Amino acid sequence: MIEVSGIGLHSGERATVRFHPAEGPVRFRVGGVEIPARASAVVDTLRCTTLGAQGARVATVEHLLGALWLKNLWQGLLVEVEGPEIPILDGSAREWLRALEPLPANPLEPLPLPRPLRVLEDQGQIVAEPAPEFRLSVTITFKHPLIGYRRFESPPGRLAEVAEARTFGFLRDLEALRAQGLAHGASLENTLVYTETSSLNAPRLPDEPVRHKALDFLGDVYLAGAPFRGHFTVHRGSHRLHVELARALEGLLPA
Template structure:
């Protein structure tokens, strides 16, 4: 059956890229609502659905837009909602970007644990992959194959000598998500900070919410030796949640928000069926 959260819950922090203070409030929502973001700082609190058709930008994060309602860097929260099993939720947000928290999804997961879940009266709808779908860009790709569940196999290739090639394969369950994926933080590089901030990005980034590297290695302590690829898997979960609940085996090499969301748009063609 579909599920929503059992209780209202809120969290305040700053946005990773905007650096702006923001409060999110998660509310229960009726069946078939999906996940919607409502900008409470704007007149009439316009809302945008968390759907692949609403993606308008993928530079460094995933942006959703519908009229005056615009939100970005939503992938970590969406990943937590997806794996927690929340089908319907209204997210009131007081700024364009959710809080970065610690740069991972574990804070959002802990919020959901506090809020709890409530079963609803309609059956859950899923998109069950019956053939291969693939998106390519030069030497980068993301594909999804038939599989009874959600599995992600990701290869990350980074020129930094302390990162290099990383591979991670995981069947996504609540247990594996919490232990192996949700705690993986955003990766940043000292040499990129000035350029990013000149573009209005990473204004809220710090050693408290990112694993930062310089030419000598990590400036602060990673949580995993392969934290980069685990965070890439986290992003895939959040981006593919824009196609609803998908059953399949994702295989990706050097994929990005652009490729992830392009695949999510392809998956909208799959007819939803009752779980």
């Protein structure tokens, strides 16, 4: 068994995660209730992705699921959670990958994407097109001198390059988020924080925000239940948009 503890990004409460090898698909266990790692189990996408079943919930699953994607671990794992959300740790997937290192990969054969898919939300969109292998193109646009327009593509970039990219936000939004019951665990230890013209802490990479958006995409689309071969183009993605695509992909799984 592997155990990891920390605070939740939004609740600010302490939480513990334990990884147990277990036959079958990846799933969470919260208070004795098992919740599948599937898009059909998503109950909320406000600022994070939350899964739920039978009154049990677990929030902020996306970074851990992104680490599972990067590790190619798609089955044979039960994730036991004590607390309202998955610990944020350093705000990226890097520490999750370190924790998962003793576990072997448990891959599934990638499925072909049978037809193009497109999901839209305000100015954001995702287009998924059939391709011989998995490809990802992510773009973001922010009116900020340190961000602006950024693009991450894999290939030529390696998917592993998104692992250390932390969640990010803007100092101007903090008070409003906390009024909504969010970001109570956010700090300079786990979040890249931007002021109007600069950042309060140093970015790990010049394009850290777009790499983090790519990580979020991988984590959310992991909820399709299996990897797919295709070219996924994400512009101004969001948890809701990612999960909408994941639901469409889940519907394509073999019976």
